[in-house]
Amino acid sequence: MKFTLAITLSCNLACPYCYIDKADGAMSLSTARRIIDFAFERGGSSNEKIEIGFFGGEPLLKFDLMREITSMIIGHPSYDKERVMLSVTTNGTIFSPEIADFLIRNNVIPCVSCDGPPDIQNSSRLFAGGRGSSELVEKNLRQILRHFPLTPVNAVFSPSNLKDLPRIVEYLSDIGASNIYLNPNIFGRWTAREAALLPSIYAELGRQYIDFYRQGTPRYISLIDGKIAVILRGGYKPTERCRMGSGEFAFGPSGSVYLCERFIGSDLGGQHCIGNINQGGISRRACQAEVGASVNSPCPDCGILDYCMHWCGCTNFFTAGSYLAVSPFICASERAAIETAFSLLQQMSKEGIDFLHHLAGTPLTNTIQAAMQEDEFQGKGLNSWSKPVT
Amino acid sequence: MSNNAIYAEMNLPNGGRRDIFMTHAVAISTFIKANKIKPVQMEVLQSRIPASAIATKEIKSSKKVAPSAKAAAPVAMTAMAMSTAESAAMIPWLINGGMKVPHLHYKGEIYLLSDKQWADFSAQVLGEFRQKLASVKSVGFNQLLDLSDAMNDIQ
Numbered sequence: 001m002k003f004t005l006a007i008t009l010s011c012n013l014a015c016p017y018c019y020i021d022k023a024d025g026a027m028s029l030s031t032a033r034r035i036i037d038f039a040f041e042r043g044g045s046s047n048e049k050i051e052i053g054f055f056g057g058e059p060l061l062k063f064d065l066m067r068e069i070t071s072m073i074i075g076h077p078s079y080d081k082e083r084v085m086l087s088v089t090t091n092g093t094i095f096s097p098e099i100a101d102f103l104i105r106n107n108v109i110p111c112v113s114c115d116g117p118p119d120i121q122n123s124s125r126l127f128a129g130g131r132g133s134s135e136l137v138e139k140n141l142r143q144i145l146r147h148f149p150l151t152p153v154n155a156v157f158s159p160s161n162l163k164d165l166p167r168i169v170e171y172l173s174d175i176g177a178s179n180i181y182l183n184p185n186i187f188g189r190w191t192a193r194e195a196a197l198l199p200s201i202y203a204e205l206g207r208q209y210i211d212f213y214r215q216g217t218p219r220y221i222s223l224i225d226g227k228i229a230v231i232l233r234g235g236y237k238p239t240e241r242c243r244m245g246s247g248e249f250a251f252g253p254s255g256s257v258y259l260c261e262r263f264i265g266s267d268l269g270g271q272h273c274i275g276n277i278n279q280g281g282i283s284r285r286a287c288q289a290e291v292g293a294s295v296n297s298p299c300p301d302c303g304i305l306d307y308c309m310h311w312c313g314c315t316n317f318f319t320a321g322s323y324l325a326v327s328p329f330i331c332a333s334e335r336a337a338i339e340t341a342f343s344l345l346q347q348m349s350k351e352g353i354d355f356l357h358h359l360a361g362t363p364l365t366n367t368i369q370a371a372m373q374e375d376e377f378q379g380k381g382l383n384s385w386s387k388p389v390t
Numbered sequence: 391m392s393n394n395a396i397y398a399e400m401n402l403p404n405g406g407r408r409d410i411f412m413t414h415a416v417a418i419s420t421f422i423k424a425n426k427i428k429p430v431q432m433e434v435l436q437s438r439i440p441a442s443a444i445a446t447k448e449i450k451s452s453k454k455v456a457p458s459a460k461a462a463a464p465v466a467m468t469a470m471a472m473s474t475a476e477s478a479a480m481i482p483w484l485i486n487g488g489m490k491v492p493h494l495h496y497k498g499e500i501y502l503l504s505d506k507q508w509a510d511f512s513a514q515v516l517g518e519f520r521q522k523l524a525s526v527k528s529v530g531f532n533q534l535l536d537l538s539d540a541m542n543d544i545q
Contacts, residue, residue, distance in 0.1 A: 191531065192531040195531070231516075231519055232410055232515065233410050233413070234410055234412075234413025234414065235413070296529045298527035298528060298529055299527065299529070301525070301527055302525070302526055302527035302528075303521070303522035303523060303524065303525030303526055303527075304522055304523060304526055307522075326529055327529070328528075328529045328530055328531040331528055331529040332528070335526060335528065338523075339523065342516070342519060342520070342523065345516060346516060349509065349512060349513075349516070352505075
């Protein structure tokens with residue numbers, strides 16, 4: 001179960017595709033406490049992992065608040081370190097030895113947003129005054145990756161830089177990222193022209209992916225590894241699909257509960273708000289997006305429906321206007337990703353790479369985690385996520 | 391017949407079985423019968439050695455692994471090698487659970503496969519998927535969305 005806490009809507013960047021409306025202020029501790037109680041109450045009734053993520057705005061702008069809320073979580077009577085996963089999504093502009101130490105000691109996984117090399121990063125991820133953030137983010141990201149080698153790095157791509165996806169992957173890999181998530185700008189104006197380019201671009205990503213394996217430095221690339229695993233496993237599991245409002249909740253600083261962090265907006269309630277934690281919790285019926293039923297007429301007869309993320313409610317809403325309707329670009333992206341993954345599976349099977357890792361566990365990073373554990377086994381004193389602060 | 395009827399719950403050393411064994415239960419049944427594969431004794435699977443240790447050893451010592459694959463994918467133990475308790479104790483485990491050797495689950499039993507057997511079974515799985523790819527549909531850019539009454543909005 002996933003609980004995202006947007007502890008502030010303030011941010012030091014002004015990215016044009018951001019789905020958060022910037023505002024000052026922060027979540028109160030009493031609100032946070034009610035959210036934590038809610039999370040353990042909901043999560044306690046199942047055997048699933050409980051994922052609690054700090055979000056924003058930029059959550060590290062409120063580092064002290066984040067520390068206090070983390071203490072609340074770890075000190076909660078229902079806290080179980082084997083079941084609870086903590087994370088923080090950050091724009092990478094704020095990092096220090098103190099933050100690293102806190103993240104390591106409390107097992108908080110950092111997730112960094114970085115769109116790619118300087119020309120791409122500085123085209124959209126700008127400080128409020130218009131200055132590019134690339135130099136600072138790269139510097140911090142290199143430090144973060146030294147401490148946390150498996151840090152997920154999330155790159156948003158837009159129609160203008162779709163062709164640069166291979167270059168983005170190369171750049172992130174070169175600075176040390178091994179866990180690379182590629183996500184389309186859901187507010188972008190995607191047309192048939194971009195959709196037609198996807199097969200060749202994803203095929204190029206596939207060639208990079210194979211080369212990483214052959215060089216002994218495998219990279220998790222979301223578009224590809226996700227589909228390899230799903231193909232081998234026979235389709236997405238129910239718990240892997242969108243569970244907005246039933247297994248996934250996002251909280252604005254006010255305590256309002258939203259279906260997903262992408263719907264927080266200005267945290268003034270609204271269409272995607274299903275209640276307020278300070279006023280009795282969930283008060284509206286949860287969205288049915290987790291059912292996974294697509295209302296696009298071609299979908300039910302599609303042979304790869306079970307392997308397609310047609311059920312991502314927030315992506316569907318912003319790209320097609322409905323939680324349950326898939327946009328043509330997302331459909332094209334899913335098809336291209338699945339076909340690329342299948343092609344890779346066949347090719348790499350011939351080379352003796354059996355992808356056993358992809359059959360077990362999520363996330364699909366056993367290969368990379370095994371490499372990290374190898375360091376630990378050889379007495380280098382590392383754990384799978386972090387290294388001691390020096 | 392439901393998956394639960396085909397495949398009984400079992401208390402695996404590392405937890406529940408993975409989807410591939412449920413999705414392909416019929417194919418698994420056919421495969422293990424055709425290849426006359428015997429189930430492994432559960433007690434021999436109880437020992438665990440970190441996958442990383444075995445991985446390194448297997449990669450460096452194996453003559454079967456292609457140079458290009460050595461660093462990326464440790465070679466699997468063969469079923470024959472697993473027949474002794476000593477060899478069985480060397481099973482590498484993935485850190486998220488699961489044995490990092492080719493194997494199948496069926497009706498509460500575990501069947502270890504050789505490299506070739508795994509390749510043959512994988513080819514079957516991929517062959518089935520290839521058929522699904524042949525019936526791909528698409529949502530067109532000039533197609534109106536067909537919003538059915540089944541769509542639920544928040545009240």
